[in-house]
Amino acid sequence: MSLTLGELAGQIRGELQQGDPDCRIAAVATLQHAHAGDISFLANPGYRKYLQATQASAVILRQEDAADCPVAVIVSSNPYASYARAAALIAPAARVSSGVHATAALDAGCEVDESAWIGPHCIIEAGAVIHAGVQLAGGCFIGAGSVIGADSKLSANVVVCHDVTIGERVNILPGAVIGSDGFGLANEDGRWLNVPQLGSVRVGDDAEIGANTTIDRGALDDTVLEEGVRLDNQIQVAHNVHIGAHTAIAGCVGISGSARIGKYCMIGGGAGIAGHLEIADRVIITGMTMVTKSISKPGVYSSGVPAQENVAWNKTYARMRQLDKLARKVHALERSLAAATKHGDD
């Protein structure tokens, strides 16, 4: 959709400070690849070097960068958010359909709102409820008794097991699995008995679940994602985990059973969270960190080890294995030196 700069500025929390309000904008682009008719943005200072030569018709940026911009300027205190809003307005909206594709397999006992779209080869079991405006792309499985809230969007081959509740405007990417049995095992004489997984999963409004991410159903109580949670791809959320509102978790994170994560947290890629612990609100975990204890204070926590050249790392690691010995040597040295000094002072 094309808009004028004047129209745009008003809808993206920005102020048009330089340029023609009637200039039409038809697309978004990066500073370095933009053409006339495009709007671009400058949020990360690392890209400031591209500002002078940009061919964009307008740029969204912070007040302090406005003077350096050779083209029209929309000033925003949060240029990346303003850009996100601009892109959502300008980019072609995803097509919204309604109806049920002829190849979908719907149990007679399910309920599908007439404004929803059920794509090819979807399966909807008995008792499932699909609310208004829901879009199921194709190959999705909605288990018995599950509820998909209004305007939620499931991409291809998403699996929602039985009795799961998905909120409104939830976005689920391809291959995600919500509500499969948790890893509940009781050992009896060396053999594993499965512990029936009788809870479910509740996903709050406006949450997003990445491609091939898995969220297990609870053992007795439910696994819960509160509103606005963002999960990237390939994440594992075990049974009875609780994730607070507006927490964002990057790819390949694993969260063990009954962990409770606060609101407004950010967890970096590849991190691991042990089970039965509690993480406070506004905690940041950096990438590949292992969290084994509860964290009660907001702040940044880490244990990921950055790479070295292999030869140097092998030396480091060999010394790490001897670290206890080294510390004992230092202690012995301290005593010897104290003794020697005392002796020397005699």
Next chain:
Amino acid sequence: MSLTLGELAGQIRGELQQGDPDCRIAAVATLQHAHAGDISFLANPGYRKYLQATQASAVILRQEDAADCPVAVIVSSNPYASYARAAALIAPAARVSSGVHATAALDAGCEVDESAWIGPHCIIEAGAVIHAGVQLAGGCFIGAGSVIGADSKLSANVVVCHDVTIGERVNILPGAVIGSDGFGLANEDGRWLNVPQLGSVRVGDDAEIGANTTIDRGALDDTVLEEGVRLDNQIQVAHNVHIGAHTAIAGCVGISGSARIGKYCMIGGGAGIAGHLEIADRVIITGMTMVTKSISKPGVYSSGVPAQENVAWNKTYARMRQLDKLARKVHALERSLAAATKHGDD
């Protein structure tokens, strides 16, 4: 299904020590959320604090906790296992169907037992054999020549590639992929040649394979999971891996090619096992550990680094990079002190 306490006790290896044997139990629940008619359990001492106030009609617990229980008591030497048995008896059993859904695509050359259920949009290729009581939820793909043993259960969108053998009572969760080509590459002049993956996968009886877990077929011989193996979600098992009976592996573990893992092992979430090594029976690997060498003795092995506050961790890591230098300094100090002491003693 509802049972009396007397009936239950006899079927869960427990002894009713307190309470009315005719009291009817209709559901299972946690100590803190139970109501009248529910049975609960106390296995993890961390939950003992909820015992006094529980509203459950009965609790499964160890002898030493019996005196503190305000309601009916079933004593068990393994309360979690007894609970698992109770839950399996009381919880509504998963529906078992039979027949072939009208939308399933079966090759004329496959064999499906009439007591099996083939759900919507399943695909069964030529030569595949589906034994009695098997349940395929929907969207499953069974490749040419594969065999699914009696009473196995495949959830939605499971892929079993060609010529794979799945045992009896195996449980496969949604999105799992069994038998895709291993990562076999030969380098020739800088380019990769694919090495044909001519082995297959054999999964033993009573195994369980988690959601979106992948198990590659062998290069020449087979990849093998012995009976009773438990794999959680998002695990990668490479070609020619061999996993011994009753070993349990938590989510996000990666196992490289030709690794051989013993029986009764437990591997924590996010661990990585290098290829071409052997792990003895009854080995425990803690979460996020990297195993690079064979382990020949039962025991617990670790290398996961627990999180610190970021500022502290950055100091730790900066010192780690200098660890070789630090060790050399300590060595130099030892020599200097020895020399100085000698000198001082002269």
Next chain:
Amino acid sequence: MSLTLGELAGQIRGELQQGDPDCRIAAVATLQHAHAGDISFLANPGYRKYLQATQASAVILRQEDAADCPVAVIVSSNPYASYARAAALIAPAARVSSGVHATAALDAGCEVDESAWIGPHCIIEAGAVIHAGVQLAGGCFIGAGSVIGADSKLSANVVVCHDVTIGERVNILPGAVIGSDGFGLANEDGRWLNVPQLGSVRVGDDAEIGANTTIDRGALDDTVLEEGVRLDNQIQVAHNVHIGAHTAIAGCVGISGSARIGKYCMIGGGAGIAGHLEIADRVIITGMTMVTKSISKPGVYSSGVPAQENVAWNKTYARMRQLDKLARKVHALERSLAAATKHGDD
């Protein structure tokens, strides 16, 4: 297919140095499991112990191993690559079909070459183009406007989102997801705004993408895999990543947004690559390493910590936490000793 040793040698860059050129070979096998009529190979010295007793009819090996071989010998400077070629010649080729299965759901606006095979329950949206010889196994989803290059092969339940370009002879394993939305989030007043993901994914010729691997579409520009890239299973490739030609990446690796990885790199299992960095050509990253900065020189880089017995590791880790203190103590010792020595010398 059965071939004579003479025919084989000529086609696998080998030289028949010992044995009857008319001997027929019908299968490939490992040294220890081969029978008469099989050809085997010796590439990894760890398997030399099986050479003397092999029942194979012929063995592919290096010149220096020829004298020890009791059966026919094909000498190759790269036995593993020669074996890969032999296996490809001898093993039954995967069946190539053509046509569209009756259950596939094709939009009227898609284009499918008549030599391609569209398996059961595939979905092809409007504007998608399927070129000659393409094989879609079953349950695949090809989004609107995507192009699948000639002779590419998609296994079961692969998802290719809209407007993605896949090259020729690309091999995509089950459950892989190509082109789902990247994890693009702008924070506004504590809430996450989705940044529209308007780029796409381009996969070069002869690439391979493993089972349940996910590759996100770009935010504005495209995510790119150059020709011959090999990705194993369960890998996460974030938006705007660029992977150079002939780079091979093992399972469970996570690559963050806008990382740029060179050509001919090898990345070990479970490694993590941070975003917005650049890795040179011919870099090797060992397993479970975390790369947080650009790497400008070819070489081997590591940070994975190998396992110890848990008791030893706990000591190591306790000392690691005190490493800064320990280093300060050593520094203090150095000063004290210098002072004491000086004093002693007075």
